Every structure is written in C-alpha cells, then in structure tokens.
Amino acid sequence: MKKILVPLLVLVLLCVSLAALAEGNEAITVELNTTRLPLYEANDPGVDLFRAEGAEENTLPVLLVPLKKNLELRVTVMPKDLKNRKSVLTVDDEEVARIRETTLYTRNAGETILTIASAMDPAAAVQYRVIVYQPVTRIAVTASEKAVAVGQTIRLTADILPENSAMKEVEWASQDEKIATVDGEGNVTGVKRGTARITATAKDGSNIKASISIQVNQNPEEITLDKPELTIDTGRSTAIRATVLPKDANNKNVVWASSDESIAKVNADGRVTGVALGECTIICTDKQTGTVQASAVVHVQQPVTKVTLGEAPAVYAGETAQLSWTTEPANASNPSVTFKAGNEKVLTVSEDGTITGIKAGETWVTVMSTDGSNRQAKIKVRVYQHVTGVHMKRNTAYIDLRTKSTTTAILEPDTATNHNMTWVSADPSIATVEPIRNQPQRISIYGVSEGVTVITGTTEDGGFQTSIPVLVGHWEKSLKIQEAKVKGADALLKVKNVSDLTITSIKVEVSVFDNEGKPVPCNSKDDSNTYVMTYKKTLEPGDVTKEKDWKTVNFKLPDSPTVHEYVVKVTEFEIDHDWIKVIRKNNQPTQKCPVHL
Template structure:
C-alpha cells in the first residue's frame, strides 16, 4: 500500500490518480500495488490540480519453487568399450526454480560422464553414474556396464606366398571391427616342419612343402595364407673348412646354404685356418672389396674373378701360384710366403693401375718381375722384406714415397747389388738392411727425401749425395765400421742413429737442427763435433765412450 501526501496540506483540491507503466508486472489501485509476475514496473501518482507527480519503482521477484526430486531416463545402461550414450535427468517439480544437475561416475576408469550427462565407456567393468540436483542435493543413479567389442572377422595381408628355404615373410592381420577387444592374436602353422610362424606373424621357411598359416582371436579364425616353400640351390663350396667359414659370415638366414644373393651381399672375406686347402667357389663372391687369407694349407690362390677387390692380404707357406689378374680396382696388396722354398708364380696382369701399397715378404723371392712394379704408376709405398732379390730398378713409379728393402731375419742377407731410385722423385723414406753387395746409392733425384737407412755392408758412405731435406738418418750395423764423409751437408738433420763406423771423429757442426744422436757399437768413434750452444740428446750403448765437442 502506497500513501500519497499532497502539499500544501491546506490545498483546496487534493484529488489524485494512480497508474502503473507495466500493469502485467505490477498493478495499482488507490495506492494498493498488486504483484502480477516477476519483473519491474513504475507506479505513478498524479494530482488533479496542477498535474503534480510522484513515482515509485516496483520490483517483483519470482516465487521460489524448491526441488523435490530427480529421476533418470534409464536405471541401467550397457555400452561396449569406446561407446557412448547420453542420459536424461528430470527434475521435480517441472517448475522448480533451480534445474541445475551435476553428474559424476563412481569409476572413471570404467566409464566417464560429462556435464551434459553423456556417458563414455572406457574399459570392461561396472560403475554407477549419479545425477545430483544443485537445489536440495536430490540424487538418481544409473548402473553402467561396459562390455568388450567382439571380433567379427580377421583378414591376413596375404592369401598365398612362395618362399625359398631359409627365407621369411612378415604377415599382418586386420581385425574387424577396429575397436574389437581381445588379448592377442594366436598364430598357427599347419605344418611346422615346412614353415613356422612366431607370435608376431613372422613366417620362416624350413623345408620344401606347403603349410597353412592362420591367425585367431576371440573364437574367430582367419582364412589361411598358403605358404609354399621351395628347395634352394646354393653355391657349391667343396672345401669343408672354407665352407664353414663362409657360412658364418655369409649365410644370413642360417639355413646352411649360401645363395647367390647372400654371396653378392658379402663385402669382405677373412680367414685364418690352415685346414683351408682350396678356395674354389670364392669367385661367386664378386662384390667383396677385401680379402684377408691366411692358410698354410693353400697351394694356389685365384682371385681373378673378384673384380671389385681393393685390398688383398695373403699369407701361405705352401703357395705356388697366385692368380690376381684383371683386378682393376686393386689398391693394396700384401703377399707373404716366407716359409716357402721356391718363388711362386704371381699373375698381376691388368691389376696394377691403381695399386698404392705393395708389400711382399719371402726368403725365396729372387725377382720382382712378376710383380710388375714398374707399371704401378700410383704406387706410394713399397716394402720388399726378407728376400733374395738381386736388383731393384724402379723406373715407372714416380709416385713412390716410401721404400723398405730390409731383411729382418738374422740368418739371411739379401742379394741386392743394384738399387736404382732415379725414377722416384717423390720419395720421402728409404730403408734398407743386410744388403752387403750394395756399395753406393744415388739419391740425387730424390730431392724430397726425409728419412734414410743405409744398407748394411757399405764400406764407404758419402753423405754429400743426400739431399738437404733428410731429417732422420741411420747408418751401419752391429760389427760394421763404414767410413763416413760429407757430414757437413747434413744441414737439416734432426735424428742420427749410428751402429758402427771406422771414423774416430764425426763433424756434425753444420747440423743446426739436430735433436738426437743414438750410438751403438761405434767403438772407433772418440769425438763428435756439434754446433756451439746446440742442445742434442746423445744416447745408446756407445755414448759413454764419445766426447762431445762444440764449435
């Protein structure tokens, strides 16, 4: 009830009229305001005399209806893994003011529920989904059961396949539907003597014949993949010891047979077995780049069919025949037949154009003719050790940088009488030993020489013939006393090893770079002259008998 006061209090005309601008929300009659529905309205009172007004804002609040209960459209729900369904909640009464519902799952690992009541199955099991009203905390529940998705079909990636003995194939299985639930696939072979299959579907061929491969799960079995296994003809290797070595390194599928494909895949052969007497069959391994062969049982080696060979190392005391012809890619060659009694036949026709390293060792090597060294234009290192070679004339070897003609056997002195190095302008290292017939070596063309070991047996050594580039020098042998001259030319010398000399005095005062002198059994030598203020380390068994002087 609103009350209006007209001013002044003694006004003659006090008649007033009431009105509402929104009677559907609030109506007014003689000051009495009646709420109709929720909303806002303005009540106005107006004087008849002068039209004076006063207003009152009226707000009508809705009537609160409390929640008395809640129900769900389903009391129970069954879903398969990954499936979903939305539950519907009904709040009572229908006109309850607060219709808000909160959803929850007793076990989210079995099934989850979102704010809209959508239930999603996670894994097999049971849980309860609850709907709770915000007003009054009224609840309703639905029991949710999650079951597995059953397998309807299994299809293999192949229906038939052919394999050679020792080969394998990986089969795959497609299970429908995509979301089917099963612990694992079970693979089976109908004939494991022919083909086996593992838990992952890998099929291996065992012996000639046929076998059906199937996969099963959840009581469903696929159609079979028919595997046909064929007999394999492998490479024939007659020598049992050689075959056993090859099986270890080339038989990729371990079926006791080396196929041409397996032979082609091998990049190198290495054997050290005196039981190997025959290398027949090695020609099938035509992609090998390296061959390391050690056997006292071999009498012949034929690698002429292995055209991709780049490196060969052979030791064999009974070898009489080497066929290494036609190997145009050959870069490194090492032959050792030091226990043999005769020089073997060595065929290097067509194999010398790319050789950069050559080492040959044999007490019975008398000639280098078979080695065709003078056709090795790329040869950089040549070692001819423990031999009876009479002559070394190197005229086609302009790339040579390293030569070793040493004999490392106390019972042997080689027969070298001629050493011609004029065709080796790039030579940096020259080593020789036990060559009593050599009395002079011309180094005038070897202007890049850095290290020299003179042949033992030389009676006079003229060091003026050495280029000034020599830094490391070895002279003499135990029990030998060569005469030495020309030491004033050794201006670049850094290291000197002296095994014997007839000289009583040695002048090295021009060797300003000298760092070390090693003296052994140089009984005649009494004094060494060095450059003033030089610091040279003098060692060796005979160092204590020599006086060091400076100038």
C-alpha cells in the first residue's frame, strides 16, 4: 500500500482546484496539506484491506485513520487576496468521525466523506474518503515448542488483539538469520546452534510488535567409535570411546547396549567386559534422538595365563640353538608367543625361538604371549666363543738363573670363552713352567740352569698351540755404568751394553739427597726424591749410551740448596723391542755422584 506521491517522490502539498468563476475574479482553490497525513490512492491494493464490508467503490483519495487517533487538518484557501480565506470542514457520517474546527476526531470504525470547502464559495471544495479502522493493540506470539533442530522447521502463531482489528496480518523477521530464518507464514527453520529472537510486527501501521526466543539445537548426526572392533579376554574389560558429531551437538549423551550379554556386557560409560568365549555387537545410540547409532564387534577370547620356558640351551657364536616353551591353559584362544633378546649384539632370536649366537656374552631372552594377556617368562642365555687360535705376547723369554719371570699367551679372538691351557717345557732341566692361579693364559717361567729350551701351551678348546723360546742366563748383568755425573736435568751418563744382546731401551732412576743423607723432593708428579731418565736408542753389544739421547721424566728443581748427592740406578731394560727385563734391586747397577757439574 502506498501513499499518494507528487513528482520527485517527496511529500508536498496536494492541490485539488475547483473553479468558481465570477466576473473579474480569479478561481478560488482549496488546498489540504497532506505532508504528514496517511493519504493513499483510491486504487491502492492496501486500502481494500481496511474497507468495511459492503462499502461502495469510490475514486476519492483515502485517509486511513486508526481509531482513537485524531487528525489536525491544515487547509489553505487561495488566492491570497480573498477577503475571506476561511474554510468549512464537514463529514457525512458523524458516527464515524466528527469535525471540530480543523481537527478530525475518530469515533467508530467505518467510512465517511470529508468535505473541505471555501467559506466564501462552497463550490470551491475538495473531498476525501476517510476510513477509520480498529488498529492492532497487542500481538501474542506462540509456538508449540520453543526449540528447533538445525535443518528442521517449527510454526509460530501470531494472535492479534483486539479481535476486530481491521488488519490481522503481521510481518515476520529473525534477529539473526545465521541462527534461524523465518518466512512470511511464521515458519522458523534452524540454521545453526544458538538462540534467535523472532519478531512479528503488525502490518496495519500501528508498529505493534511481539517477539519470542527460539533455541536452535544441533542434533547428533553421526557417532564414531574409537574401537569399531576389539578383542578382550574373559573377565577383562576395556572402554570404547564414542564421539558424537557434529562437535556442537547440544546433547552428546549416548546409550550403550550389548547384543548378547552372555558373551559381553557394557556399562553406561562404554566399558565392555568379556563374559564368555564368543562374539557379539556393542551398540551405541544417541540419547537426544535415539536414531543415530554406531556399533563395535567384540571378540571374547580365552587368554594365556602362563608361559614357561625350558632350560637355557648352550650356544656358541656363529651357531644356533632352539628354545623350548609351553603356554597355559591348553584351550587358550591364541597360544602364540614372541621372543625378544635383551642384547642383540650378543644373540638374536627368531619367531620360532631359534637362538643365533653373535658374540660371547650373556643376555636375557624374553618370551611373551601375543594375545594381549602380557604373560611372559625369561631366561638368561650365555653365548660361548670358541678359541680360533693362540699366540705368545713376547717372542723370546730371557730368564735369569734361579729367578722367575712371567709372560702371557693371547687367545684368538679375545672374546674366547674357555681360557684353559696346558703348558710344558721341552727341557725342565733348563726351565720349568707353571700357569698363574686363575689365569691359565699367564705363566711363570723359572730358570733352572743356563741354556735354551722351549715352552709350549695348548688350548683346551680346539687344541691350538703356541711356543716361546726360553734363554736362561745372567741377563741382569747386561749393563754397566761407566760414568755418571748428574745435577738435576743435566746429566753426563754413560751406560755400556756388556752382553751379546741387542738392548732397545733403558730406564734409570735418580735419587737426590742432602748433605745429611736426607731425601730432597725433586719429582713434579709425586713430590718424591726420585725421578726417571730414559734412553730409547738401540745399543748393540759393546755400545755405550750418548749423553744427548737421555730424557728426563717428572723432574723439578729441588727447593733445598743443600743438595749433596745423586744416586743413579739402572732399574730395567728392553731386549730387542720385545722382552722387558726388570732388574732385581740387589743386582741394579748403581753409582753415587756428588754434585760437581
């Protein structure tokens, strides 16, 4: 319904001109200012909604006036130079409305004709059809329920009061169409979870409104289970977790049920307990609608209750051995087991319990059930290493007459398990041999008489042999001090090789004393009064050491100014880069040298 408009679509004065001609005068016109009046064209479709039943058709412009509302009418009579510019306002049905001066007062719903005429010339007049209607005073919006699910629709009803309201149509609107929409019939459709306010506004221009809050709920659409299939033991339980989608569903509560409680039961939290061997289905249903479901297949099995291992087998590196084991009870659903070696650098174990030795050592082997019962047993398995060879650490043994010296046989590989060996001397009248206690590879050789013999060792594992030549003689007398002049790190020391041996290194100890014969600290390492000098040049028979080739070890200048004497002793030497000869104290070549450098 639209009001009467003038060009440019703005409300201006409506001018209806009627001419009352008199000799020598302008035409008199009556004008009604309609700027703020509810004026409509006669053929406006909206006007028909307010017409009283049986009212005749009329082509006059229409003033729609709600009951109990008065209109102030502003009238202009032209031309301006008229002596009497007053107007006369009348209605043809005062039961509908009355006129007092320039005000129209409504009385009852109905129609009347408003005539506005010039007081000077009643023929100069304009007319309007006045429709007085009962406006809406109250709207009550109701709904069968104030909640709707996303994607579903509910119908709202708008009750108009009073019952004789001229127009009972309303316009529906949603405060937030992202949550809910409403059509012209009051049908509300949920869009997303939330609350939307739906408003009904009277179409009669009274601006009467009423609202209702509609909660849009997100119903569950899907249920997913974290365990769509599971296997459990009799008497054991496990939980199934249900996820209700979408995430914004209002009610995520679910109901659990078992298809056969003699096989498995499920509690309200989704915890499934195995009852007896068999298979059943656990069903999860949403509590909101009772129509969305998910299910899980449950296999109930007899678990392994015990695993037993047999005795640990003997296994050598590079060889295999078989483990033996049993599982209980005999009717276990899955009696299979897995094996694991604690240290796979020592041994490995295959799926069928075959052990393969890698290297000598010990480690645990664990056997565990695979049915989830976590039953296990373990056993310590030792891997042995066969001897593959043997050799002597030294090439030749130089033994002094009526003295003992030791040497060692080296087993191959060094991880060999069995170290036992037997030893014999080719000529016990020259030298005897015996193993060191608890060290069967290490032997003590005793020089019986001057001469040469051979000591031979045989391994218990594999029977491998090794030998070392033994020379018995007076080897401690192989060196002689010819000259010794020492003062701290400065030394003139001459030692001669008086044997027929090739000597490849010499070790000398130098001790420092004051004039009272008391020790003077001179060792930077242990603060003792003895330091070491070494000679690492080869001395053939008859050779003498050279002064420049001596090296001083751990020496510091003595604090005492009263150093009186240095004592030089040859303590050990090496023969041919092989045999270390440690000279017994009583036989060490010794020379005292007062300070005089």
